[in-house]
Amino acid sequence: MDSVPCEVWLEIFSILERSHLFALRYVSRSFQRIAGPFIFKHFHFHPYAGLGGHTTGNFLLPSEAKIRRTVRRLRFWASENVAPLVKECTVSPWDGWQGYTSCNGGDMLLCTFIELLPRFTNLRKFGSSSVKFTQPFVDALGSLPNLKEIDVGRCSIDEDVTIDHPLQMEALSFTNMDTTWFRHELNTIGMQRWSSMVDRQMLTHISLPSAEAMKAFLDVDTAPFPNVTTLDAYIDQNTTSLHRFPAVRKLRIVSYEKAFSQRSGSCFPRLEEYHGLPEYLTVLDSRATPRRLQFDLCMPARILRILQPCAHTLRSVTTLAVSFDTLPSAILRPIMESFGVLLDFRMEIKVEWYSQLKPEMHNAKALFLEVAENSPFPRSIKVIALIWRFDKGDNWPLPAVDVLPAARTAWVALKTEHPNLREASFCLARVATPMETSIR
Known part of the structure; x- marks a missing residue:
């Protein structure tokens, strides 16, 4: 050794x-x-079980014997030898309800955890779900010298919680903000309090993946977040709030909107990576030179309409990942022509059963043979992955044995035409099962 x-x-x-x-x-x-x-890097602690947690008072606690065992386990993790090794901690209800009974004293185990939390002096990331933050809880978090990331979901917070100094967080995330679990006003108030308790000058990563989280967090005031470089946000038709993040380099937008009712100039002049709907490329600053793009479950013609007026943002893209519901036979080449220096391309096609009724749509074999006959990819390409997913079941008209020769033909042709190509993958797969055939 x-x-x-x-x-x-x-x-x-x-x-x-x-x-x-x-x-x-x-x-x-x-x-x-x-x-x-x-x-001992990651510590999971489950103080209770039950739907709704602190917002409904419907606590489910284990038997007294299991409570004693849980406390002993907690004290072991908080011991002098183990606590310094813990870097991440998650507090959430237990999923399995067997042996749990209703109890009004739901804070019993949680209070013990709060008491011992300051011992985790090297804790960097804290996550929680369905818990209530009290003054002692927030004070305990504030006492941790190395805590830099907080992830809260479906959590409430006491109205009288105050802090002497803002929490020095680098990353703040609001996940699982589902109003069917917690009342909307509790979500809103809790997120607004978190927004006021952190030092926004320190924040470099923010995740607001729901409309409630985005609105509540940004409604506290209109001040910018000058140092946020990674943003995960839900955006509706109004893009005005995006201007409060001038330093973003990595952006993921969750949205179901395909058009904007309000635009206010351009934003993200330093953007390097984008993941979301192609429509939001139109709000990028002309100085932005993203290198990595990812579009999920879009219609190909829609992407093409967006790429044409956004040529200035595509000149430096080297990595592109797209997934389509279907793929018309003549659409791939025009898309590829928008990316002159592309090095890494991944395309996933999900084909519903009704798509095969349309004659203008490709099948996997036809796509691979067309790529082999006339490559649409730039000469700079180094990595190609074409994945064809279908949901047709056992009656699929193109079994793997028929597609494999086409995939091999495509690989040989591309390797000959693109001298820099070092990896190519052509895959046929069911939507919910492992790939049936692939060739590299």
Whole structure:
């Protein structure tokens, strides 16, 4: 073991499952020292179970014997030897309800956790779901010197919570903000309080993936977030709020809107990576030179209409990932012509059963043969992945044995025409099952 650099062992141990790490601890003392930080990196704590949690008072607690075991486990994790190893912590209800009973004292285990939380001095990321933040809870979070990320979902917060100094967070996320679980006003008030408790000058990552989260968080005031470089946000037809994030380099937009009713200039002059609907490319600043684009489940003709007036934002794109509901036979080449320096291209096509009734639509075999006969890709291309997914079941008219020769033909032709090509993948797969055939 001494002949192998420690960095190599760390890389190996980082990809192992937790059960394997436990076994390796008994091999030698050296393995025990290496495995420890990986085994105790993430602590999951479940103080109760039940739908609604603190907003309804419907707590479900385990038996007294299990409560005692849970407290002993908590104190073990908060011990002097283990607590410094914990880097991430998640507090959420237990999914399995067997053996749980209703109880009004739902804070019993949570209060013990709050009391011991300051011992996790190296904790960097804290996540929670369906819990209530009280003053002691917020104070405990504020006492953690290395805490940089908070992820809250379906959580409420006491009205009288105050802080002496803003929380120095780098990342703040609001996930699972589903109003069918928590009342809308509790979601809104809680998110507005979080917005006022963090130092927005420190924030570099914000995730607001729902309309409620976006509105509540931004409605506190109109001040910008000058240092946010990664933004995950839900946007409706009004794009005005996007101007409050001038430094964003990585953007993911969740939206179901295909048109804008309100536009206010352009934004994101430093954008490097975009994931969302193609329509939002039209709001990018002309100085933006994104290198990575991803569009999900779009109609090909729609993308083509957007790409043509956005040529100035596509001149530096080297990585493109798209997924289509269907693929008309003549649409791939015009799309590829918009990306002159593309290096990595991934296209996934999901074909519903009714698409095969339309004669203008490709099938997998025809697509692969067309690519082989006349490549639409730029000469700079290095990686290609074409994935054809279908939901037709056992009656699919093109079994894998018929598609495989076409895939092989495409690979040989592309390798000949594109000298820089180092990887090509042509796959036929069912929507919900592993791939049936592929060739590289």
